[in-house]
Amino acid sequence: MSPRTEEQLAAHRKAKREHIVSEALHLFATRGYFNTSISDIAKEVKMSKGLLYSYFENKEELLNAAIDFVLKEATDLNLSEDRLKDLNPEEIIREVIEGFFTVLEEKKELWGLIVSLAIHVASIPSVHQTISTIYKDLAQQLQELFIAMGHPDPENEAFKLGALIDGIGIQYMVFGDSYPLKKIKENIINGYMNQKNEEQ
Amino acid sequence: MSPRTEEQLAAHRKAKREHIVSEALHLFATRGYFNTSISDIAKEVKMSKGLLYSYFENKEELLNAAIDFVLKEATDLNLSEDRLKDLNPEEIIREVIEGFFTVLEEKKELWGLIVSLAIHVASIPSVHQTISTIYKDLAQQLQELFIAMGHPDPENEAFKLGALIDGIGIQYMVFGDSYPLKKIKENIINGYMNQKNEEQ
């Protein structure tokens, strides 16, 4: 049952590594990074601390892996290139926004972690670096969309939409299920659609 | 020189307590809660740890006091009722938005702490309670402003503005000084002013 060949072994290690990241992520998200010890994680994934340290040099590397993972998940849903190929800019914006709301609803915890880490752990330089890169990428992509849409001030609008998306995430976390997520989504999307109509 | 009467003593203690809270807040905001030790705080306020523990039962109580304090500061700046008495709704919205940006620029750290605590420490029930109350109050006040402005969907708009404000705070923290804070402020304010003009 156990893997024999080298490739199988490597695959096995990769799978285990991902499992660790995903469990660590869950703990970081629910308890906070500083409240989660390596021992907690080791217990959760049912392996020894020593073995855990053969996968990650230190706690910070594990944190960064978790951030990579979470951001990949998030951006996969938002801006998967394949899905957007045949759409026009307005439709893409709609897709992006809807994608974001889907993440928010389906992976509330995960999303909370992004923001939590973005702010709380920002003092760890490597973490700040990772996150600000992702933010810049997202802003860049949104800006290009607005350029394609002929928006008069694409840079500003990109920043604004990015901020709105983040803010809604926070509000949703604070208000919980009483937050009118669906209505706000409609409203934002319509805003961009109307805008287009007005411009025409 | 020391206070003699009981009232003076109580006042003295209250003042000292506030001083501790304010310094603790500053440390929490700059270094993070988990990276700030009781010893650090004692050193900052130049008193012994033992004496500090006569003001607060434990570190968590000090955290809660700090959260109370910070939220009072923030709301004071945003929505001080007195200043707004004679203004019309549009002007109030402008004031609110400008007030928020002022907080953001002048007390970046403080603001960062609010969001940080809002999300990161939200798992502590008492903290979540306090924060969601404040958020609800703010949403309520914004909503009333939009009602006064005759906005077609005041609830939604209130949530949206609240989210935008929070999101800009996050972006500002992530991007740092390269974030075009002023331009975005203008843009948002103009948005609400234009809206009015269009509606008129």
Add this chain to the structure above:
Amino acid sequence: MSPRTEEQLAAHRKAKREHIVSEALHLFATRGYFNTSISDIAKEVKMSKGLLYSYFENKEELLNAAIDFVLKEATDLNLSEDRLKDLNPEEIIREVIEGFFTVLEEKKELWGLIVSLAIHVASIPSVHQTISTIYKDLAQQLQELFIAMGHPDPENEAFKLGALIDGIGIQYMVFGDSYPLKKIKENIINGYMNQKNEEQ
């Protein structure tokens, strides 16, 4: 019984610090630096690890304090200027050699530590620096004595005596009490006295 005034407290802390250093030294010397844990030391001095860390920032600082201590002890015994004032060079050489053997017998461990550190921990630059300075000083002083004695090659003789002293220390450590320390001492001293007689 406990100290009240600030000076008493400071003196008390100083005494305790010295006690720690001396016990740590003993352990380092008998077990080796890397084989002695902070826990071992804490147990030896009957205080908690935490308290120990209020005296020394880390293990290396404790090591350096121990080296300082040991070198002070050793040089005090070998070449205390006061004792040697009224003696002629031959008598001083005798005193130096006897002083060295006294250190060796009374503080075997201590001496072992010097050599042990000289070689094994020499990779820590500050340690090597300190130790080579001491060695140079000793060689210089011996050389001056041989000059005063009219020795034909004082530099060589100083190096040789220094080496002999060190070597005897090592042999004594390896052979233990079966090593004929006293006979060798006589022999060396006589060697220098005979030398004088021959020259006359």
Add this chain to the structure above:
Amino acid sequence: MSPRTEEQLAAHRKAKREHIVSEALHLFATRGYFNTSISDIAKEVKMSKGLLYSYFENKEELLNAAIDFVLKEATDLNLSEDRLKDLNPEEIIREVIEGFFTVLEEKKELWGLIVSLAIHVASIPSVHQTISTIYKDLAQQLQELFIAMGHPDPENEAFKLGALIDGIGIQYMVFGDSYPLKKIKENIINGYMNQKNEEQ
């Protein structure tokens, strides 16, 4: 390509074992015993830890093997019986001393390790045993030479020469290349030659 017969296998294992010892020695000498991990050694000799453990029961056994090896190297150079067969005692003493200085110059690192281990690791009983045996052998051999030379106190003189040799090694390590190794060698050899002349 692999060895087939049992003898070939045994030879192969022996060669590999020696290779491990030699590499381990190098690491111990440059980084220190406690700073060298089994993993480091395994990496250096390009085999797995498991296989390494089939050659040595534990780290201490490997250390002892390394000490054996290093001392054999050293004594081979000093006292190889064959070379000395036809010489008279004085010439042998000269050979011994010159042999020692050659080791010192050509294998400074190696020699440093001997002393380092002799003192620093002496607390490990098995190591102390090994080393003191070697020292006793050397002392015994020197003593016999002095007996053959008709020295009045051969035991003492043997200990003294042994000590001088060790001490010079230490001094050389501490002072580095500024140490007048050649002059001291001449001086010592001449001392024994003169002694002879005087006695005659």
Add this chain to the structure above:
DNA sequence: AATGAATGAGTTTTCATTCAT
């Protein structure tokens, strides 16, 4: 024979909290 995954006890270090003075 050979691998390296896996373990767990051990290491250094930190810090909230208590308490004798």
Add this chain to the structure above:
DNA sequence: AATGAATGAAAACTCATTCAT
């Protein structure tokens, strides 16, 4: 009221050794 010495539990991290494959 005020101090800071003292504690001890817990954190991150290491490494000799074992064992399934």
